[in-house]
Amino acid sequence: MLLTISCTRPEGAAWAATDLGFLLHKNPSRMQSFDQSYGVAQVFYPEADEERCTAALLLEIDPVRLVRGKSRNTPEFSLGQYVNDRPYAASSLLAVAISTVFGSALHGRCAQRPELAETAIPLRIELPAVPCKGGPEYAERVFAPLGWTVTATPLPLDPAFPDWGDSHYVRLELTGTLRLADALSHLYVLLPVLDGSKHYWLDATEIDKLLRMGESWLPGHPERAWITQRYLARRHSLVQVALARLAELDDAEPEELGAVDDSVDDTAESDTATTEPEAGKPPSLAVLRRAAVVGALRAVGASRVLDLGCGPGALLRELVTDRAFSEIVGVDVSVMSLRIAQRRLRRLPVWQAERVTLRQGALTYTDASLQGYDAAVLMEVIEHVDANRLGALEQSVFGSAAPGAVIVTTPNSEYNALYEGMTPGVFRHHDHRFEWSRAEFADWAHRVGERFGYAVRFEPVGPEDAERGASTQMAVFTKHKGITTEQNDSDEKGAA
Template structure:
């Protein structure tokens, strides 16, 4: 298993191409060997001159050592663990080797030449054999949007028998001008994606790896859902959680992704600064910060949370429910506002709730003590949710099967009866403005439906009439003259002249 990375010194550059060795923390003048749990990794430099430097990472895989220590109770125990193509074709084993042997470069660190970590280099990467069951075009689809020029050549099943056709292996050559850390991150994520399988058992930690090494490029990649599914080997639960987190990140910049995933208390600090009027976070910020803010408009996720925050605040609510709170992004924003005395987040996913709870614990004590998160299903009535001033269903209803939507309506509007309910959902008419979204396709693989503005209005008016709520509508995000805004929001306000009968149905008071 082999990968070579070549760096050519740009014209006029003062540094030699052999400075690649500083970035990789591997001396070009000698060969190095690294023991791995599945074999041995060798690092050597076939070429090292001032104008061009090439490093090779060669893996010698021991199939027996690879499965040593596993027993028949492990989920992936099979004869296939011993007889397979891993010693010969780039796969997740090579990704693991990149992270262990070139770990400092992958994370963008270089103590001796720190300026090089941010310098785009003229790179050429060659992989003699990569499993790619979708064919060469899939290599083009995943690497080309990242700035690579891709040459993917199919390998014959057997050169002695050309009539047998091509195998599902390709030779890949990538050329481009990128930071070395970005190039290694692309290999780390996309080699297992092309293969479609991994040599180890997956758990929820794989989602964190995907988001960490996909920071800055995965959220905007046109094939991000396909990449996510393949990277997580189609484990449905993991894929859904990963896509939900990517959707939440929306158009976030790389530094925002790092803050959300690696240090959630940064979110809390920003929200606290807004709530307390911190001059550095408000209009008193310096000119550089203002210019950067103007250049990059807020993402739709940020605009959506801000709109919901304003709508809930306008109702005068103090006790608020966030129904379908996910990982707690809205909870953090509400917690920073002293107008809300009690905030409860409800979600059916324990994994999402654990992340939300961890983020809440990192809040300042005056915010965290007002927030509670717990599990609950929104299609079942819960007496403990009754009597709150306001409830939020932010990007929730489209994830509910149409046959279960009436149950959600009864549980929220009929049983919980909050004083106000704020609902947001995608505007399907706006989908034509998204490049790469096929006609009739949904924005998210878990959406059960996406409504037009008329369909959402019909639903909202029916629910309001049935349960005694007046309703008004607001667009969220920039408004297109023809198709409206990307997100539509309805604000329900409860009429005082309604009471609940013993069947849970709403009726007008006599």
């Protein structure tokens, strides 16, 4: 089982291609061996000069060690334990070797070249044999959205008998300009996904591994549901938890990330069936919510917009595609969420990304730099704030920043009874501090509007019931003409 990683120095670069050795923490001048529980991993450099450097990871599998400790009751106990493709095909065995042998590089750590560890460099990755039961197009579907140019060449079942056709293995070549840490994280997650199996027992810790290794790219990947399903070996309970956590990162509903059917056989045909969207399937609540917010911003004529509590950038992605918004500022208290949003912005065209600024900050503290904007958005934010801190958020947003308009969305608690399996009194999200009825939301909105000089109107968002209203409720605040930030500040001081 062989993996090669090649780096070519761009013209004029201040670093040498052999600095790949620093990033991998492996000296190009000598071969190194690392014992694994199932064999030996060796690292060596077939070529190493200032212009081009190639590191090779050769994994030699001992089939006896691989099955040692398994009982006779395991489903795969047979001659197949000893005669199989594990010594030759890239799989979870290679993914584990990457994490143990190249662990520092996988996590982006390099004391000698820290700036290079954060730099996207020209890379070429080659794998002679990768299991890919869905065909070469599946390799394209999972790697191409991450910035790779993918060449997946089918391998014949037997070169001596061409009439037998191709096997389900491909020779995989990936070229692109990426951070080495990102490249390794792609391999760590996606090689077991293409293979469709793992050599060890899965439990809840696999979810943490998946989200930790894929935090910068998996939430926004178009095949995230299929990737999650395959990485977790179709364990229904694990898949559902992982999709829910991905939805939190992407400000989406779990169903938006894709329905998962753990009863489907592991074949190319069934994989295709589970990844195709259902014809006529309505958009998810998260999609409808973002569309409603964008529509409200356009209706108030906003050009310079604050996305307060932006999270990993779901709404930012919608706003940057619309030239009506000339300046967009995303603010969030979570550094991790902002890091994910920043990495997403790097993949956008320059004319889009240059209009977005990200800032770390708590919405319960005033920030003079947020004053003077046309509109601010609090999309699914207020319900995450403790009730005794809402007054501070109101003063920070409506009083200090005082944009021309404020759009607020929040769950409608009355609608919760219509969600199957939802227990009365339980919130939609574990981090919600409260969920309001329509009357409670209206009372709060009218009070805030009167206090800070805003008119307010309400719009339903998402599925709507005649008695219980819509799933999401949205308030659009527009400032009364003649009310200024200075007047708001003066009124607050007088009230104090």
